[in-house]
Amino acid sequence: MRETLAFPEARLATEDTQRASLVFCLLAAVVIAAALLGFATSLLQDPDSWWHIKVGTDLLASRTFPTVDAYSYTFAGHPWIAKEWLGQVLLALAYKAGGWNGVVLLAVAAIALTVFLMSWYLSAWLKPTLAIGLTLVLALLIGPIYVARPHIFTLPIIVVWTAGLFEAARNEKAPPLWLLALLCLWANLHATFTFGFVIAAFAGLDLLMRTRFSNPRQLAKWIAFGLLCPLVSLLNPYGIKAILATFTVAYGNEAVPYITEWQPFDASRHTLQEVALLMAFFGLLVSRLRIGWAKALFLVFALHVYLTHIRFMYLFFLLVPVVLAVEVAQQYPAFSAARWAAEKRDGLEQFFARHFSKVCAGIAVLPVLAAAAFMAYPVVPSQKTSARDALAFAESHNLSGNLLNSYDFGGTLIFHGIKTYIDGRADQLFLNGFTETDEQTGHSRGKPILKAQLEKYAIGWALLTADDSRIPFFDELGWKRAYADHYAVIYTRAD
Structure with missing residues (x-):
């Protein structure tokens, strides 16, 4: 009789913790969205936002994809492709619907979604309060990349892509095929989709480290997935040209040294990020966290790309915590979500669980009201x-x-x-x-x-x-x- 009663009670406890965790994650997204709306003009500080919207507007008007430059007189007629066409169309639609306010709202929505996904994936292993606090700090650290440009739409994608692949590797399963659809979307949004290939390779190495060729069938599925990645990426208006275009920057060209975002990390200009890096590596050293050589290589790769080009700071600050969260939870149970789930729910968590639907509805209303109020005050770039x-x-x-x-x-x-x-x-x-x-x-x-x-x-x-x-x-x-x-x-x- 005790056993038959124990199962429903355990199930209800699990549901309560999941509901409380979900509410915390939603609140984190709302907090970051509200903060960004308070500094709306900072999202319009990049001069490239203007031409991205114009290209998107022209694509919608002509329904054709450019192959040569039509916007300068110095290089008119030279080969040029709108390799971020979908992101540009989204920005153009937002501008058409709400002017610069619409552009800001769209960018804020993408960032808020990223924060929600980050906190959700981290809270699967870490205490929700720790996961959310860490996510908000990470969101602050990558603040310099918060501008209304196509790359902003790829932030939630890269979080889901990385979390999904490393989770599959940890469980020694094949990569979810639906991730290929996500990669296809990524390939039409921004040229950074080639990072998806590299992340998949590191996740595959993590699987190989775990299985050590003991499951050749599973390994074959990962190899097949890796081969499908570039093939799926060809499903864009420019085919192989979109992939080749990424190498013009990856291997450097004469313009790279003169563009701020492509320059190496400079501690004198990014003090907050330097402190975060030093604290992160101090923590890794004193904790003696065991992460395996595949994840260690991934950490080194993310750090290398960040130090080489500061625009890729999000690869380190977003993805490394997602990849390492499971090891932290397993080796330090005091920080784990499992320990938190076993604890007695406090008053706030009980309130969230009991009034879950009402709380979620209330949280959903807040962004709508904030957006309506925001649209009443026109925002323009500097x-x-x-x-x-x-x-x-x-x-x-x-x-x-x-x-x-x-x-x-x-x-x-x-x-x-x-x-x-x-x-x-x-x-x-x-x-x-x-x-x-x-x-x-x-x-x-x-x-x-x-x-x-x-x-x-x-x-x-x-x-x-x-x-x-x-x-x-x-x-x-x-x-x-x-x-x-x-x-x-x-x-x-x-x-």
């Missing part, structure tokens, strides 16, 4: 990237001809239909010495180089950021300063 007043001056004074622009104004120029000299598509364009030459025009001896560029491209006017190092050269070359504010300067030919 003039550091928009050059709004400067472009209004150029339009009112009918400035025309080829334009030399600072790199950070390239996106807004594309958005407004003005052909660029250079812009943020340097992963495929502005190569063969062009970017290096443009960089040299701003050096102390760059005046003759700048003069040559002005003549070579028949420049009629220039739109420069207020801190552009070439401004003194334009004065010395006799150009007329037609406009200036705190963000932009316009020069025209004296004649």
Whole structure:
């Protein structure tokens, strides 16, 4: 009789802990969403947001996928593909529906979903309070990448992809085939989908470490899955070109050293991240956590990519905790979800369990109300990237001809239909010495180089950021300063 009663009680206890854990995860997502909406303009600080929306808008209008550049005059007609077309279309639809507020809401939704998934996967092994606290800290650490660009949509995908594959390896099962559909979506959203191949390889190594060829049939399924990954990735408008385009950056090109997000990690500029890295490795050393050589290699890989290009900080801060959570829970039971589930539920957890539906409904209403309130106050990007007043001056004074622009104004120029000299598509364009030459025009001896560029491209006017190092050269070359504010300067030919 005791045994027959024990099972339902145990099942109810498990349901209560799962419900409480789910509510905690939802609350974490709401907290991060509310915080991001409070700093909405920070998500619009990247100049590339402008041209991504324009490309998406043009794709929706023409229903064709570009294969050559149509947005600059310096590289017009050169091969160029919109390899992030789906992410660009999503941004364009959000802009069409709600302007820049709509773009921010879409980006915030993607980040909030990532936070929910992170906390959910971590809480499967760690105490929910620990999992949620860790997730919020990690979300803060990768704050510099929170901008309205296509990569933001891949954050929840990469979390699910990594967690799913390493979970399958831990259970010595074949990778779930539905992950291939996720990879296909990833391949159309952003070029980082090739990281999925590498993550799958590390998960396969983890399986191999566990089975040591004792289950060749299972190993064969993993090999087949790995072979299917690149094949599934070909299901995009550009086929193999989308994969090849990623190598132009992975192996470096002349533009990479000059773009901030592609530069190596700099502790002087990312103090918070440096402290987090040092604390993480201090914890690994003193805890003597045993993680196996496959996961150790994955940790080294994620760290290497991050230190090489700061834009990939999320690979380390998001994925490493997901991969190592099971070892922490197993080797330190005090931190485990199992220990928490065995404890007596406190008042708050009991409340969540008893009123689960009402609490979830209440949590769901909060983002809706916040979004409605947010839409009432228009958000616009800073003039550091928009050059709004400067472009209004150029339009009112009918400035025309080829334009030399600072790199950070390239996106807004594309958005407004003005052909660029250079812009943020340097992963495929502005190569063969062009970017290096443009960089040299701003050096102390760059005046003759700048003069040559002005003549070579028949420049009629220039739109420069207020801190552009070439401004003194334009004065010395006799150009007329037609406009200036705190963000932009316009020069025209004296004649």
